[in-house]
Amino acid sequence: MLESLKEESLAANLLLPKFGIVNLTFGNVSVVDRERGIVAIKPSGVAYGELRAEHIVLVDLNGSKVEGELNPSSDTPTHCCLYRNFPEIRAVVHTHSVYATGFAQAGCGIPCLGTTHADYFYGEIPVTRKMTADEINGQYELETGNVIVERFRKLNYLDIPAVLVLNHGPFAWGKSGEKAVETAFAMELVAQMACHAFTVNPEPRLIQQHLLDKHFLRKHGADAYYGQGKKST
Amino acid sequence: MLESLKEESLAANLLLPKFGIVNLTFGNVSVVDRERGIVAIKPSGVAYGELRAEHIVLVDLNGSKVEGELNPSSDTPTHCCLYRNFPEIRAVVHTHSVYATGFAQAGCGIPCLGTTHADYFYGEIPVTRKMTADEINGQYELETGNVIVERFRKLNYLDIPAVLVLNHGPFAWGKSGEKAVETAFAMELVAQMACHAFTVNPEPRLIQQHLLDKHFLRKHGADAYYGQGKKST
Amino acid sequence: MLESLKEESLAANLLLPKFGIVNLTFGNVSVVDRERGIVAIKPSGVAYGELRAEHIVLVDLNGSKVEGELNPSSDTPTHCCLYRNFPEIRAVVHTHSVYATGFAQAGCGIPCLGTTHADYFYGEIPVTRKMTADEINGQYELETGNVIVERFRKLNYLDIPAVLVLNHGPFAWGKSGEKAVETAFAMELVAQMACHAFTVNPEPRLIQQHLLDKHFLRKHGADAYYGQGKKST
Amino acid sequence: MLESLKEESLAANLLLPKFGIVNLTFGNVSVVDRERGIVAIKPSGVAYGELRAEHIVLVDLNGSKVEGELNPSSDTPTHCCLYRNFPEIRAVVHTHSVYATGFAQAGCGIPCLGTTHADYFYGEIPVTRKMTADEINGQYELETGNVIVERFRKLNYLDIPAVLVLNHGPFAWGKSGEKAVETAFAMELVAQMACHAFTVNPEPRLIQQHLLDKHFLRKHGADAYYGQGKKST
Numbered sequence: 001m002l003e004s005l006k007e008e009s010l011a012a013n014l015l016l017p018k019f020g021i022v023n024l025t026f027g028n029v030s031v032v033d034r035e036r037g038i039v040a041i042k043p044s045g046v047a048y049g050e051l052r053a054e055h056i057v058l059v060d061l062n063g064s065k066v067e068g069e070l071n072p073s074s075d076t077p078t079h080c081c082l083y084r085n086f087p088e089i090r091a092v093v094h095t096h097s098v099y100a101t102g103f104a105q106a107g108c109g110i111p112c113l114g115t116t117h118a119d120y121f122y123g124e125i126p127v128t129r130k131m132t133a134d135e136i137n138g139q140y141e142l143e144t145g146n147v148i149v150e151r152f153r154k155l156n157y158l159d160i161p162a163v164l165v166l167n168h169g170p171f172a173w174g175k176s177g178e179k180a181v182e183t184a185f186a187m188e189l190v191a192q193m194a195c196h197a198f199t200v201n202p203e204p205r206l207i208q209q210h211l212l213d214k215h216f217l218r219k220h221g222a223d224a225y226y227g228q229g230k231k232s233t
Numbered sequence: 234m235l236e237s238l239k240e241e242s243l244a245a246n247l248l249l250p251k252f253g254i255v256n257l258t259f260g261n262v263s264v265v266d267r268e269r270g271i272v273a274i275k276p277s278g279v280a281y282g283e284l285r286a287e288h289i290v291l292v293d294l295n296g297s298k299v300e301g302e303l304n305p306s307s308d309t310p311t312h313c314c315l316y317r318n319f320p321e322i323r324a325v326v327h328t329h330s331v332y333a334t335g336f337a338q339a340g341c342g343i344p345c346l347g348t349t350h351a352d353y354f355y356g357e358i359p360v361t362r363k364m365t366a367d368e369i370n371g372q373y374e375l376e377t378g379n380v381i382v383e384r385f386r387k388l389n390y391l392d393i394p395a396v397l398v399l400n401h402g403p404f405a406w407g408k409s410g411e412k413a414v415e416t417a418f419a420m421e422l423v424a425q426m427a428c429h430a431f432t433v434n435p436e437p438r439l440i441q442q443h444l445l446d447k448h449f450l451r452k453h454g455a456d457a458y459y460g461q462g463k464k465s466t
Numbered sequence: 467m468l469e470s471l472k473e474e475s476l477a478a479n480l481l482l483p484k485f486g487i488v489n490l491t492f493g494n495v496s497v498v499d500r501e502r503g504i505v506a507i508k509p510s511g512v513a514y515g516e517l518r519a520e521h522i523v524l525v526d527l528n529g530s531k532v533e534g535e536l537n538p539s540s541d542t543p544t545h546c547c548l549y550r551n552f553p554e555i556r557a558v559v560h561t562h563s564v565y566a567t568g569f570a571q572a573g574c575g576i577p578c579l580g581t582t583h584a585d586y587f588y589g590e591i592p593v594t595r596k597m598t599a600d601e602i603n604g605q606y607e608l609e610t611g612n613v614i615v616e617r618f619r620k621l622n623y624l625d626i627p628a629v630l631v632l633n634h635g636p637f638a639w640g641k642s643g644e645k646a647v648e649t650a651f652a653m654e655l656v657a658q659m660a661c662h663a664f665t666v667n668p669e670p671r672l673i674q675q676h677l678l679d680k681h682f683l684r685k686h687g688a689d690a691y692y693g694q695g696k697k698s699t
Numbered sequence: 700m701l702e703s704l705k706e707e708s709l710a711a712n713l714l715l716p717k718f719g720i721v722n723l724t725f726g727n728v729s730v731v732d733r734e735r736g737i738v739a740i741k742p743s744g745v746a747y748g749e750l751r752a753e754h755i756v757l758v759d760l761n762g763s764k765v766e767g768e769l770n771p772s773s774d775t776p777t778h779c780c781l782y783r784n785f786p787e788i789r790a791v792v793h794t795h796s797v798y799a800t801g802f803a804q805a806g807c808g809i810p811c812l813g814t815t816h817a818d819y820f821y822g823e824i825p826v827t828r829k830m831t832a833d834e835i836n837g838q839y840e841l842e843t844g845n846v847i848v849e850r851f852r853k854l855n856y857l858d859i860p861a862v863l864v865l866n867h868g869p870f871a872w873g874k875s876g877e878k879a880v881e882t883a884f885a886m887e888l889v890a891q892m893a894c895h896a897f898t899v900n901p902e903p904r905l906i907q908q909h910l911l912d913k914h915f916l917r918k919h920g921a922d923a924y925y926g927q928g929k930k931s932t
Contacts, residue, residue: 024881024888043927045927074917096888101895105896106904107903114337114338114400114401116402131910166904167812167904169813185256186257194338194899196335196338197335197336199431199898200336200431205399205400207400211369211400214369214370228276228278346571346633347633348562428568429568432665433568438633441596441597443603444633447602447603451540458540461509580866582725582868658797659795659804660801660804662804663802663804665801665897667806667807670806674829676830677867694769694770
């Protein structure tokens with residue numbers, strides 16, 4: 001069981017360079033076993049080309065190491081904070097993908113400008129608030145998780161499975177390592193499309209609510225009809 | 234015959250990743266057999282790497298499935314609407330290529346700024362109007378086709394074989410699967426060039442009518458002299 | 467002799483996709499044999515993947531075909547015009563590379579903003595004037611050459627071996643097919659850098675004359691000291 | 700010993716095309732042997748695909764050739780100037796990577812907008828002042844080093860291991876050839892992110908000082924806890 005968890009974590013981490021959303025060692029994926037309360041996460045500062053299943057570190061939901069020779073990612077407390085507060089997610093991804101990070105550095109959420117966005121995210125991908133000096137100088141990585149959780153107080157983390165941490169970069173999550181990485185890639189894609197839209201028109205067109213509803217709900221929820229899950233209408 | 238139709242559809246779908254104009258599963262191509270009134274289209278939500286000829290779904294011109302185990306693309310009603318209204322086309326392509334989608338999200342057509350554009354499109358690639366709530370909440374994919382057809386009431390769909398659906402993305406069409414994908418790629422290319430032109434000069438130079446005429450007509454119509462079709466002048 | 471001319475032309479044409487400055491069939495290279503007055507040029511509309519030496523077309527300096535089964539590039543009269551007017555060049559390249567074409571569509575020359583530019587071009591890469599209706603409707607490709615020549619009346623075509631044709635795209639030239647393609651690639655590179663500079667600062671810094679002199683002259687002319695040609699100082 | 704120095708220099712030079720931060724021959728890396736006062740640097744104008752260890756040129760700290768058949772990079776006096784003035788560096792990299800050069804041409808330093816930047820650079824990557832006519836017309840490459848050194852009078856070259864030379868391009872340095880190239884790549888990456896941030900918001904958010912401190916210091920200095928160097932906290 002834990003071997004398969006480590007394998008899922010490894011496979012998801014290796015999807016990051018395949019999708020082109022990681023550079024150097026800026027990125028990591030974790031997957032949680034909800035029954036045992038164990039998280040399988042990338043070790044800190046290890047190159048993707050050298051990563052193997054035995055390098056994946058196991059920690060509990062408080063981030064304490066349970067198994068593994070290497071140090072877990074320094075972002076581990078952020079991942080664990082998200083698992084504790086978002087009970088229905090099974091995987092977390094963090095990258096510094098260039099367009100999404102551009103928005104995080106611009107201090108702007110990624111507005112929902114089109115159906116590509118609406119197929120994955122039910123509205124703007126939000127940006128967190130400025131962290132306080134105490135938060136940064138205290139348990140910084142934990143507090144990073146806390147500002148994400150705070151940002152979602154009035155938002156549904158299943159409907160908008162991603163966030164930008166201000167002056168930092170994107171996080172995404174999902175029901176599996178593979179799905180969370182796909183969501184992180186979709187976020188980068190819509191960030192790029194939005195960037196091009198801003199180049200052409202500094203005031204691009206927000207998607208209308210009806211179209212947002214239509215696209216998000218045809219892929220998600222009880223009435224979804226996209227893909228091979230049920231008979232198409 | 235239908236096998237060759239499925240093969241043409243498969244080959245054209247596989248050109249999308251080759252040209253770099255598709256990400257994830259955002260894209261599909263269909264090809265029509267006009268005599269039999271049968272459309273061969275990509276199944277919904279199937280990855281390009283796994284796509285084989287037997288996956289291609291056959292539907293009639295109203296979008297009803299005639300053959301195939303999988304669901305056809307959810308965009309099938311849009312494709313069929315275009316086939317019913319644009320009698321001289323044999324293939325339809327839909328992508329979310331990033332630059333063209335950027336224009337669709339900016340709410341702008343792609344202006345004709347140069348000869349690259351003029352070689353493929355006889356003027357601006359237009360953007361459709363905002364859809365009504367009824368259109369979106371009703372037969373959405375069919376209505377998407379209808380707003381495209383409406384946009385071409387005063388335009389020649391053979392001279393401008395592409396469109397941007399507002400807040401959504403590009404569609405292109407042509408006389409074969411391969412040619413339609415080439416046109417979709419040319420649209421992405423001119424969208425990228427136009428985006429760079431806007432970066433350098435927020436008010437770029439529209440092509441003059443004489444130059445547009447010259448380039449479009451040297452490749453299209455009775456007096457064309459580009460390529461190996463007739464003796465060059 | 468003519469075989470080696472065709473081989474040089476073929477090799478230079480095949481460098482275009484290798485440098486990533488050609489898409490579809492938008493690009494061509496010619497090489498001239500000055501003694502015999504023969505130009506070896508790419509055939510019109512042939513894909514780069516299928517191009518072989520026997521496809522290269524030989525024309526005289528007026529563009530009349532001397533040898534070859536295929537039609538020469540429709541841009542042949544432009545190439546020949548440049549050979550007739552710029553006696554010291556041996557090769558001409560035309561592409562629609564995306565950043566340089568962006569400038570041509572913006573109606574702007576590529577300003578000399580840095581030493582990358584200065585290493586290849588002794589000042590701004592100029593853009594041609596708007597062509598008249600008569601020029602476009604007459605011998606268009608020849609007149610395209612003529613507006614380039616006109617633009618260089620007060621410029622040295624050896625010091626600035628490239629130009630942007632307004633609303634069209636770049637041409638470059640040089641002493642060999644390989645060198646001319648390298649120059650076309652350098653033009654695309656400085657166009658990209660300039661585009662990024664405009665994004666960061668709508669009024670980027672022009673290079674100062676002393677620095678332009680220094681960089682251009684350390685690579686060109688009697689006192690050049692870059693590379694392995696003479697002892698470095 | 701000198702063979703291993705040449706091998707380190709070769710390996711680092713070959714990382715430049717691998718990271719995609721070099722085009723044509725615009726880039727070079729040197730590595731110094733501090734005990735012997737010998738610098739191993741790329742020869743001038745040699746293509747990366749042809750570069751072998753025996754081509755690497757050895758010079759002393761004044762730039763005079765000690766060993767090697769080829770001319771050293773024309774930028775050698777700049778490298779040597781940095782070695783003489785920054786005693787704790789072992790390698791220097793110079794490229795014309797497109798985004799960082801875009802900033803150098805915009806006349807702007809790369810502002811610290813996020814944690815990607817802060818992980819490598821403790822503040823803005825500065826741009827040098829305009830050089831005087833005398834500096835350019837005199838020992839230009841040496842003076843290029845001097846304006847870099849001048850720019851760092853009030854800055855710590857270990858905390859900010861990179862610079863932009865105005866209207867020219869980036870230099871980076873570090874404790875090894877590999878690390879210096881990694882830093883040059885990180886600079887290009889943050890330049891790209893900053894460029895996208897400027898596209899979205901012409902006045903992007905500077906990182907707050909606390910966050911800059913946190914990220915730089917968790918990777919550098921006595922209390923660093925990133926990676927596998929010490930037990931994670």
